[in-house]
Amino acid sequence: MRYDVVVCGAGVAGLAAACALGRLGHRVLLAEKQDAVKPVAKGEVLQPGSLAILDEWGAAPDGALKLGTLVARDAGGAPQMALEYGRLPVERPWLLAHDYPAILAALTAALPSTVDFRRGVLVGGLVRSGGRVTGVRLADEVVDAALVVAADGISSRLRREAGIEASRQDYPHRLAAFELHGAPSVEADFSAYVTERGLRLRYPLPGGRVRLYAQVGADELRGLDAAGLASWADGLVSGTPALAPLADAIHANLGGRQLLPVSRFLAGALAVPGLALVGESGHAVHPMAAQGMNSAVADAHALASMLRQGGSLAPAVVDHALARYDVARRENLTQIGRTSHNAARMITDLSWVGRVAGRRALRGTGGNHRIRYTVMHTMSGLGVHPLTPVDRLHQLGVLPDPRARRLPAWA
Template sequence: MKTEVFIAGGGVGGLALAAKLASRGVHVTIAEQLKSKSNAYKGELLQPKTLAILDRLGVLDEIEASGHVIDQLRFHEINIRPNDAPEPLQLTELNYSRVASRYDHALMVPHERTKDILREKGKEYEEFFHYLPGARFLGFEGGMAQVRHQKKIFHIKAQVYIGAEGRTSPTRDAMNVSVKRKDYNHHFLTVTIPRPETFTKGKIITTTGSFLGLFPLPNNEIRTVYLIKAGEFKKIKEKGLEHLYRAYGELEPELAETVKSLDDWRQIQLMIPYTYHVDRYYSGNLALIGDAAHTVHPMAGEGMNLAIQDADVLGELLAWCKEEGKPYHENLHYYEDVRKPRVSFLLTLSHMSALVYSFPNPWWRKLRMRAVQRIYDDDQLHVKQMLNISGLGRWNFSLVDRAIQGSVLPVRSKQISDDKQHQKLFSEAEDYPWRFEQKGKV
């Protein structure tokens, strides 16, 4: 079998890439090992840059119709009081509207729904989009992809091979890149439960020693993320579901009843955060996207976004190669040039956010509360934080910023203008530099 681009893995990254390539007249074949939908929890928060990419792909209306708008990140610090409502200590609201863009919110969309929408988009270009469910990519043999489908093994010859298999990636193994894994002192329990109709705002609720992230989904559901110590899952299970009902109820009384809809530990998924970042994104005519290349701590809600953003840049590059008659393998470096520094930056940002919630000490909490509130109080910090996590641009934090956040320097009174911010948004030349360099424009 022959194709132009072979993609191993039909997750969000692989599907976004395939839909883009097919829409631009590039023959693409995706081997996805699963035959049907997965029940595993995965990323659901789509950040503004991802919404912009989905808009260009022509699926934003459907995505918006399937999502719940998150216009703020809300950080609640509370004290738990036995047999009483929690004592509120501090509420900080960071607003996506501080980002000077028409994509001024994030969206919670069920993971499988996002995949369905991307797959359906690809199918609109049936001449170019070849999706093989239940087909497991095994590795390379004779310069071709070896795939097992219905107990038969066959080979696919392509001009470019993309590893989009997620954390376990035979393509990455074949590229022989280095992967250094970093672990954390905490794990998460994650599960979707019903929510009252009026519970529409996402929030992160913390005490000195607990953390509960709540992110509303459509259809009166809510995705919950509860932090536990690394290795504590077995002990918590032994305490029974009652323990979880009590913990959720104490932190968020509004969910005290709906959490009781959980009646089996199998509904709850253990999420073990860790990070890695490969040293190379391509080698010859092989390239990696999404979790095959990098995994971020889930605290900043970036993993799925990075996968779709990788797919956008690589898809544009490969489509351009075909349109301009340029060899694919000679131009893959552009993909790494654009994406690797951006991913490194967001890996660091997510890691810092994780550290903020990693130490259950009263003094650490005090520092955290002050630092989070200062992001809101200082408009430049507020804009930088939201712009950076939105993916729409990059504005590095300076030493002065960090000193203000740490209360060493006072908050600045100046408001950041939209014009100033526009200089920090990624331009087309920064997203897709090959188009400009080759015309001698940059």
């Protein structure tokens, strides 16, 4: 059997790739090993750059909530640094929050007729010819394709089989995720609380629900009985007084918690001849900056753009497009990864030096309009503008910034 493209994995990255490549008129096989979508506490916040792409595809999720601000607050709720998305010169200057399955459903509904979506199909491995990936093995057949897209997640077997290195760095903490039902309403923003125990993150979801993440040690919740969990929840609220209105909802929803590992990496390459990596098969960042899903959508959009410019699916043309994709996306993702990591360290580093430097950097960023706008623009997916070493000194308050009240020159 032959297709133009085979996409392996139907998370956001795989669905976005299938949607983007199918819209070019290519015959796409989208293969997913799971029979049904599993609800997970991930991929719930869309940035403005992704919203523009999804709207172009007709894949924006219905019923999502608009969040106008990403705010870093102290434990009592006082803002320390606020990214006000309404200041961005775009048509959709906001974040959107919705459930991961709802976002997947919107992408699935937007798939063009050129996409053959098969669930419950395990990709057994890659097929090669002359050093180039030329297809995949399924359980009962070989599928030839001009391009294979690996969207099989952070532990990607296809990435390893292709010989692409990925040095994954785990953060020394995890995130406990709670979906709070019956909670009082909260501000329509994405709030990260800076506490002595690290990050607490909350934002509203449709249906009057609230998503709450809490930074925890690797074994902090291990073996706790109901009384132990209740005591832990009491400590969570007492250490973050701003969450006191949610205390009853936190206690009521402790049983539905999910514990998520947190890591970051950027693969040594995002493409080899005949194969492209998209989403978490090629990169991952700390979820605090809401970049993972949005970077996956940008991967798919960029890959389709490179192939469209090539004009054909001849092997040499495809591989040239993949080389350009690799260079362009790695440059972009390097900067996004650095921005996300620095933002996460400001709040999650529990060492004495980390806490002092993080608090100073937050205040310095919050009080500097130029740097704050630059960080927001990069995180929104509208274009990367890296901070300089001098900007880092401005953030820490070591060096005054005479341009602190201005927009960046490029804006």
